[in-house]
Amino acid sequence: MASSPRHLDVCFSPGIIHLYDITDSIVVVIDVLRATSSMCVAMHYGVNSIVPVASVEESMAYRAKGYLIGAERNGEMLDGYDLGNSPFSYMTEMVRGKDIALSTTNGTQAIVAAKNAHTIVAGSFLNLDVLCDWLKSQDRSVLLLCSGWKNSFNLEDTLLAGAVIDKLQADYSMSMMRDAAIAARHLYTVAKEDVYGFLGESSHRMRLERLQIEKDIEYCLTPNQAPAIPILHDGALRLLTP
């Protein structure tokens, strides 16, 4: 039983993370469609490590060191890369045991924005229960950081934050910056019976629809398909082994 009080908060955009004191907190980075979902899948299927990188140049430097390189910009895979951002591309033998340098539009940037946190883990619907159980076992405040879309608010990340709050709220108190958490919980309550349908008119669904990746989206919104927690150590995400 962890000692109290520990706080549970939500930040809707990496652009305002400076408003939160995260130095003693666990930050859960959330990019449901699709970066943190793919990270959970990668860990669950045996990838050794994922280094979040910010630029193409940095990716190429890692390739020279023997890494596979993955990248996505505006929802699409980039030419010349080994991997994109689809969770299914991380379920192959090709990636097992490998180290990957990954750059994405939003998820990677959010990890960078959270760099002052005590601990950074990746959250998605795919690791929802195992993530919540682990958070509860830790004696620390938690900030759920929605990656959003280029720093603007997005719905799917907010719904996952709401799902986490739904599971954890009895064990945490909320800070004076609680309104985002209250909003996320209410939105999840409205959406939870049909998250896929609820997101039907959302911006990201519409962006990704163009790319014909409905299968990715349905997978990423289905809880507990990849019960692994990616945790950042020395600049690389690895499988958390509690």
Next chain:
Amino acid sequence: MASSPRHLDVCFSPGIIHLYDITDSIVVVIDVLRATSSMCVAMHYGVNSIVPVASVEESMAYRAKGYLIGAERNGEMLDGYDLGNSPFSYMTEMVRGKDIALSTTNGTQAIVAAKNAHTIVAGSFLNLDVLCDWLKSQDRSVLLLCSGWKNSFNLEDTLLAGAVIDKLQADYSMSMMRDAAIAARHLYTVAKEDVYGFLGESSHRMRLERLQIEKDIEYCLTPNQAPAIPILHDGALRLLTP
């Protein structure tokens, strides 16, 4: 009948307003508790103009020019000022026909953040219907700017944004940054039967509870009590006369 398409969007924090192109838009600045509510009351009760100012020094310069000065920081009136941030303080004969320089924690700052907009007006529950009718009559996109609390998300401003969307959505399209608008509309749908009760656990309610201003809060959450639209011209808010 205005020509299409015009967009209706919501920005949850002045800290990310740079993500929106507002140069051709009407920005509705929202600070329900209590800056924009008090501005609506002031206009409805005959104040001539309100100049939003950022600092104490600036206020004093306006006082020297014969203005009344109003200020609030962290919910409380400042010593040496004529007026605070309570809507009731703007219902007196003392303010009729007067010019006021007003500095508040969040509302004034949001107006400054929106300075590149085509048009800036103040919105609150108090002018909800008259505001929506006027917006509909304009052939322009609208951004609803929630002042929040020191750049973090807040619920009461979001609920007003949701109420405006509820009334206007049939006449506008949403941009690709639509998720905030979808969220605000859902939250308003959940809250609308009892906005006061819904906000019971919100951060700002708890902050203001300390100050024993429940009467202010109930008033500010009651629609259409002060059907006047403050509009910014040459740095001062004045009554919009359609």
